[in-house]
Amino acid sequence: MKRFYKNKKILITGHTGFVGSWLTLWLSNSGAEVIGFSLNPPSKPYLYRILNLEDKITNIRGDIRNRNKVESIIKEYRPEIVMHLAAQPILLKSYEEPINTYLTNVIGTLNLLEANRKNDNLKAILNVTSDKVYENVKQRKGYVEENKLGGYDPYSSSKSCSEIVTNAYKNSFYNEIGVATARAGNIIGGGDWGENRLVPGLVESSINKKRIFIRHPKSIRPWTHIFDILNGYLTLTNAAYNNPEKYSDSWNFSTKYRKSVRDVINEFSKYFKINYKIKADVRHEEDILLLNSVKARRLLGWKSKVGFEEAVRLTAEWYNNFYNNRKDIYEYSVGQLAKFEKGLNG
């Protein structure tokens, strides 16, 4: 994989976020020429700054909702690969800011797809959507890619819309280009400080010695470690680049285990002292959401390498290291990634 990405010119939107920062680290360390396009980092502290990624890439601050800005960046940099992560990604925030959620997640995607029609360097686009794109019918075996798209709330439906827009552009304008969408959810790993997310909430409450309120302890989610997810994104983008006809499609990436919010809290409590209280919330949340990744396993040869206990351990150790030994955090992060890559190579 490193060989493939070396010297490739890659635009990452949303590179200042949790997932985007790890992706930027991975790709810049693989010798790719990364151009990042995002708003300012969404949280404080933020991984992007902690890892000093600004020094390693071309960094552009801008708004994906601004069509002229997106067009000018594509025209100037003419990336070979586009990995689209920029989004308003917080479900609860989408109830407070539905219009902004749609503008960012749908019109932002549209702006990027439209601008790239004129990019004759382009070979592949990956649109990162979500596990929440499926109409939730409480399918206990997990959703497969052919299941109906839906979306109860503005965030989920905006990601489904983003899938539909991508599919229309793929069919209408991008016949010889790899255009794929990746559906994953509940990504855990070090360096996430996103609002209303379980792991950042647990870490913050432990560090600040404050009680955390848990809304839906029994909810089952497809928790997957960030390295497994990024490995999926990178494997898929590589495949779509080399064989657009076969791989321009939608793909689920998820672990197979069934774990609830309470399971995550219990596992995390081995590393952090957690003081939590259950507090009911009237806002809708599905009680079960799982993905089936058989297609990615069979056709891409992707599989999750990080088990549940291991995913929580890697995550907790990252935060422990950050709060106790800040100076080494870049080397520590690179080291965690290298161990994962080594594991991949046996």
Ligand SMILES: NC(=O)c1ccc[n+]([C@@H]2O[C@H](COP(=O)([O-])OP(=O)(O)OC[C@H]3O[C@@H](n4cnc5c(N)ncnc54)[C@H](O)[C@@H]3O)[C@@H](O)[C@H]2O)c1
């Ligand atoms: N973290 C998860 O568990 C998870 C699960 C499913 C899907 N995803 C998807 O992965 C992607 C990355 O998520 P994340 O967890 O890193 O989120 P994040 O909030 O940490 O990062 C979001 C990124 O998008 C950028 N952004 C937001 N609005 C923008 C705008 N108008 N213009 C330009 N940039 C903008 C932010 O600056 C940031 O770089 C998102 O598309 C999200 O929906 C994440």
